[in-house]
Amino acid sequence: MVIWFIGMSGSGKSTLAHALYEQLKPKTRHLVYLDGDEFREMFRNDVDHTVEGRRKNAERISHTCRMLDHQGIHVIASVLSIFPEWQAWNRENFSDYFEIFMDVPMETLRQRDVKGLYAAADSGRMPNVVGVDIPFPRPQQPDLSVDQTMQEAGVGYCVDRLLDRLPELD
Ligand SMILES: Nc1ncnc2c1ncn2[C@@H]1O[C@H](COP(=O)(O)OP(=O)(O)O)[C@@H](O)[C@H]1O
Numbered sequence: 001m002v003i004w005f006i007g008m009s010g011s012g013k014s015t016l017a018h019a020l021y022e023q024l025k026p027k028t029r030h031l032v033y034l035d036g037d038e039f040r041e042m043f044r045n046d047v048d049h050t051v052e053g054r055r056k057n058a059e060r061i062s063h064t065c066r067m068l069d070h071q072g073i074h075v076i077a078s079v080l081s082i083f084p085e086w087q088a089w090n091r092e093n094f095s096d097y098f099e100i101f102m103d104v105p106m107e108t109l110r111q112r113d114v115k116g117l118y119a120a121a122d123s124g125r126m127p128n129v130v131g132v133d134i135p136f137p138r139p140q141q142p143d144l145s146v147d148q149t150m151q152e153a154g155v156g157y158c159v160d161r162l163l164d165r166l167p168e169l170d
């Protein structure tokens with residue numbers, strides 16, 4: 001199956017996805033973690049952060065997840081996914097798809113500004129920032145939303161709530 005984290009930059013995708021991976025890996029041999037930013041770097045950043053660049057990255061990630069999934073490898077992916085059509089493709093093409101939406105308000109993301117993206121975008125120094133000049137379509141049918149209140153209870157708490165909802169991985 002593919003467990004897919006969606007959310008804007010700084011919403012906690014990588015933090016929570018990696019924590020979930022660490023928790024599951026000791027008892028789940030066939031499990032890989034795939035992060036959208038790392039994936040982009042693996043291809044020497046040959047796609048940029050424009051909508052078209054992002055579309056290519058999303059397409060590559062979804063196809064890679066499908067290849068792994070069809071070989072019996074579970075995938076945890078954290079991806080700033082802005083394409084509803086690729087989310088629909090995921091649901092149709094993976095043996096099992098569990099989508100988690102990191103539902104954190106823009107105001108909090110701006111306060112966190114983990115990578116300094118929002119400050120740079122707001123001052124006009126950086127284009128192609130999702131949530132500023134590229135719209136972020138809210139996922140329509142996530143299997144689970146992780147909101148700010150839940151996040152405030154801690155990463156461990158969020159991982160436990162996820163484990164409550166996820167099927168057993170063999
Ligand atoms: N419960 C939580 N789950 C995930 N991240 C959290 C949580 N609470 C606070 N955070 C913080 O939110 C930020 C999320 O950053 P990151 O995981 O890099 O986001 P993304 O991968 O979505 O860009 C980190 O500073 C992290 O410590």
Ligand SMILES: [Mg+2]
Nearest residue numbers: 013014037078
């Ligand atoms: Mg990340």
